Amino acid sequence: MQTVAYFTEWSEMRTKKISIYDIAQQLGVSTSTVSRALQNNPAISEKVRERVRETAEALGYKPNLFAVNLQRGTTRTIGVVVPMVSRNFFSMAIDGIEEAASQRGYDVMIFQSRNEREREERIINSLSNGKVDGVIASLASDGGDYAYYKVLSRYGTPLVLFDRYVSGLEAGTVLLDDYRGAFDTVEHLIDQGCRRIYHYAGSQQVSIWQNRRKGYEEALRKHGIEPEPDWITIGATTEEGGYQAMERLFASGKVLPEAIFFAGDYAALGAFRSMRRHGIRVPEDVALAGFANEPFCELITPSFTSVEQFGYRMGNTAAQMLLDKLDGAPYMDVVISPRLIVRDSSLWAKGK
Amino acid sequence: MQTVAYFTEWSEMRTKKISIYDIAQQLGVSTSTVSRALQNNPAISEKVRERVRETAEALGYKPNLFAVNLQRGTTRTIGVVVPMVSRNFFSMAIDGIEEAASQRGYDVMIFQSRNEREREERIINSLSNGKVDGVIASLASDGGDYAYYKVLSRYGTPLVLFDRYVSGLEAGTVLLDDYRGAFDTVEHLIDQGCRRIYHYAGSQQVSIWQNRRKGYEEALRKHGIEPEPDWITIGATTEEGGYQAMERLFASGKVLPEAIFFAGDYAALGAFRSMRRHGIRVPEDVALAGFANEPFCELITPSFTSVEQFGYRMGNTAAQMLLDKLDGAPYMDVVISPRLIVRDSSLWAKGK
C-alpha cells in the first residue's frame, strides 16, 4: 500500500530523535539521573554514570539544544554584524572572531548590514530576542541615529563594537587608531617632499573617516601646511567613488596635487585608474597612499602604500572581550595601532 | 545598603524579559489566547487580537525563540561550513548564501574547517543536533573518508555541497565545471603557440583538483600533445606551495616549460615571484594562467589570466536549493559554467 511504502521509506531515512527519556527507560532509571550523569555530576555514582554514557553513545544521543537553552537561558552563540563579509578586512575579522569563539565553545552567526541602516536595525532587533548571548558589530556606514542598538542593553545582551563605532552606546570597543594611521601616512608624504597633499575622505558621519581626516589635517599643520578646503573631497570609499572624484578633478582643469591620501584603498585604486587613463604617473607625478592594506596593494604596479588594520587581530580581540564580558568581566576599550606600510606609490622623492 | 544599590542598578539596566504570560495577565486572558492572537489565528476575535498586539507592543514583547523552536522543532537557521571565510571565493559565496537566507527569513551560522578533517568532523557532528535546519558545506581539502557527513542524513538534516564535493553522500550539489574551466584555459595556451605546458595541481583526493587536471590533460591530447608525467606537480595551492615548486624546478636545472597552468591563483602568484627572482619574464619566457580569478589577478602586473568561479552565484544557488529542499523540493545537481578571463600573463604569442 502506498502509505506503508511511504512510511517504510521514511523510517529508513531518518532515525527517530532519541532523548534522555529513551536512555532512562533502557536503563530503568529516571531522566534526572541521566541528565546528571551526562553532566558528570558527582552525585551520580561512577557505575551509573558510565552505563549512561555507554547507552547514550550506543543510541546516538544528542542533546536538544533548544531544550537546554530554554532551560538555561543561554545559547553559546554570538552574533556578528558587519557591513559586508566579502570585504577583506571584515572576512579577516570574522576569521578572528570565529577562531576565538570556537576555541571557547561558542558558535558564530553572521549578518550583513550591507551598509543599510534599515537592514542593520532589523538585524539588531531580531538579535535582541535571545537568539545570541552577545553581539559584535561594526556599524553600517551611513551614520545618523543608532538608538536601536540600545535594545540590546535593555535586554541585557552584551555588545562589542569594532572598527566603526558611535559614542553613547553601552558597549566595549575595539578600535583602530585611525587618527594615528592617517597622521603617519601624511607625515610620510611630507617626508617625501610633498606639500600640496589632498585627501579623499569618507562620510564624516562615521568615526573612522572623521579620525582619518583629523589625522590628515593635523599632520599637515604640524609641518606648517594649512590644508585648503578644496583639498578635501568627501565621497564613497569605493573604486567608483575614487574614479569619479579623480575624473572631476581632471575636468576642473585645476593643477594636480603632489600627493593624495585616500581614506580607503579601493578609492585609491579607482583614482589610480583614472590617472592612468590621463597619462599621469604614480608616484612621479602624483604620490598616492591608501588605507586598509587590501591584498592587492602589494601586487599592483606600482605597489600601493597603505595602512595595515590587523583585521584578524581586531576580530579576535573583540570576540575575546565579548566572551570575557559574558563571564562577568567588565567592558574594555581597546585601541589597536595601525602600521603604515610604505610601498612604491608614495615614493615621490625617488620619482624626482 | 550595598545589596539594594546593586539591585536598583541592575533593574535599571535590563528590563525583565516579558512573556506571553505577562500579556495574558495584563489582559485577563489565557496564554493560549495570546499565543493564537499573536499568530493571527482567526479563531481569536479581531477585537482581542488587536488588544493583544497592542499590549505586546507596549510591553516590548519578543518571543523566546528557544521555546518556539523546542515546540516546533525547527530553527530557521542554516549552517555553513567552509574551509576559510577569508578566501575571496568563500566570502563571496557566504555573501550569496546570506542574501538568499535573509530574504527567506533564515539566519546563517558560519563555521570554518580550516581544511582540517578533524575540525570539520567536530563541526558536522555538532550540527546534527538540531542546531540548524540544514547545512551548506564545501569540504575540507585533505580528502579521505567523509562518512561523518552521513550523520546529517541520518538525523534528517538536509545537506547541500558546493564547489568541493564527494560522491556517495545524500546531498544536493552546486559545482563548477572545473574540467571545462581547465580545458578552456589550456586550449587558450595552446592557441598562443605553447606546447610544453606544465600543470601545478592540488591534492588529487579532491574533486576540483582532479577535474582541473583532467581538463588539462585532455585539452593537450585533443591537440596531439601527450603530457609527460613530470609536467605535473602536485602540491598545496597556496602562494608558498607555488613558490617552492618553482624554486625546485629552477634548482633541477631542467629546461623551463612554455606555459604553466596553475590550479589556483595563489600558487600562480608564488611561482610568479620565484620567476621574477630568477629573472624570468611573464609571459615572454613563460606564460602563466591560474584559477579562481582572485581580485589581485587584474591588478598585478602582468595581469593574470584566470577562471572566474562565480562565488556569489554558487553560494546563492546552494542556499536556494537548501531552502527549497526544506520546503519539500527534491535535491538537485547544478553545474555552473566557469568563464576564462584572458589577461596579459598568458599572452605568450604577443611576447614573441
Add this chain to the structure above:
DNA sequence: TTTATATTTGCAAACGGTTGCATATTTTAC
C-alpha cells in the same frame, strides 16, 4: 423559549531538558 450552530476562549499536555528538595540506600561511628 428552547435547541442547534457558530464563534471564542481556556485547560492542559506536550517539546526535552535541568535542578531543588525529598527520599531511599549505604556507610561510618558509637
Add this chain to the structure above:
DNA sequence: GTAAAATATGCAACCGTTTGCAAATATAAA
C-alpha cells in the same frame, strides 16, 4: 544493633510556546 552521616537516586516543577480538545458564550433557527 542503632543512630548519624554520607551517598545515590527520584519526584516534580520549571523554562516559554504551541495546539488538540473541551467548555463557555453568543448567534441563529425553530
